[in-house]
Amino acid sequence: MEKEYLIKKWLDNNLSDSELEAFKSLEDYDALVKLSNYSKGFKAPNFNQEAILDTIISQPKATPKKENWIVKALKVAAILVLCFSAYYYTTTLDTSYSTDFAEKKWIELPDHSTVNLNALSNITYNKNNWKTTRDINLQGEAFFNVEKGSSFNVITNNGTVTVLGTAFNVKHRDNFFEVTCYQGRVKVIHKDKTTILAKGETFLVVNGIIINRSTALDKPQWLSNTSAFKSIPLKEVIAEFERQYNVKVTTKNINTDLIFTGRFTHDNIDTALKSITLPIQLTYTKTNNTIILTRE
Incomplete structure (x- = not known):
């Protein structure tokens, strides 16, 4: 029998018993069987086009979903809350400057007042409220040259120094608190005691003991x-x-x-x-x- 004839009938699954025996005796038999087995895995599934089309046509048309006005209002409210929170955070955020060992730093404040920070010192203030509230928190030592204007407060754990326009030095360490006025007048509040310093006067607290003294200098020596x-x-x-x-x-x-x-x-x-x-x-x-x- 011809080889092509047997293969065609085998593919059509139409071999007689004698033809099947002849097909098995072909030298290509094993290769043809393997090829047939592999091709079965790639056979496309049956596709009923008319049935699928009927299914699509029979489905109800989707109608646009109306958004409840309450949901819209809640979304707007959420946006407003986020905006307000961002505004509140940025306007209440403090500005800080600090120095490391053996470092000094000069800072200009929003009203053009200036601060010189000595080593290992830190100041914190809110520049957004500066026009109405000139408050600075100090840790360490700093020399202030203050422009005239609203009350200017330097706040430390040992006391508060208040001025209207002057030059003064504040040193606040663990058991050491010193305020020296170099120009104008300053008010020092330490615990329940209020002291007014004029130019050249110093208020000093060492280990809880208050000492008053004077100076003839125009600025603190650490600046030099x-x-x-x-x-x-x-x-x-x-x-x-x-x-x-x-x-x-x-x-x-x-x-x-x-x-x-x-x-x-x-x-x-x-x-x-x-x-x-x-x-x-x-x-x-x-x-x-x-x-x-x-x-x-």
Whole structure:
């Protein structure tokens, strides 16, 4: 029998018994069977076009869904709430400036008043309400030169300083609170005590003890990279030295409540250390970022 004849009848599934035996004896039999098995997996499903068309036509037409007016109102209200929240957040957001170890920073406020921040200090204020409320929160030390206008308040944990237009310095550390007036007048409220300072006067609180003193200077010396002290505990001097040079100072057999008068520069660490240690007969050693003070 001819090969093509047998294959055609086999594809039509119309082989007789004798023809099937002849087909199985073909040398291409195994390959033809495998091909047939693979092709079955790709056979397209039956498609009844008329039935599907009838199904589509018989479906009801979708009508546009009317949106309830309450839903619309709620959407508008939600948008308004979001807008109001964004406005409230931006208008109540505070502006902050801070300094790191051995860093000073000059800031101009919205009314052109200025602030000089000493090392490791921070101020916070709201510039959007500045025209009506000139309040600044201070941590650390800052020198203020204030333009005339509404009341200007510097708020610290140890007290509040209020002015109308003046130049003054505020230093607020752990157990140290100092206000010096360099121009005009300032009002200092510390706990239940109110003190008015004129030019050249200082209000100082050290370890809870109030000290009043005067100064002949026109501005604080730290603005010229020098820290100056008059009858101040040594531990306050050491703390300021650490802030200006970003070092750790440890002491051995030294009373850090010892009263110190003097100054040190911010530009040379060895010169600064000699300025502190020589007047009170101390020695120092430096190891990496640590300085050890000892009694001679």
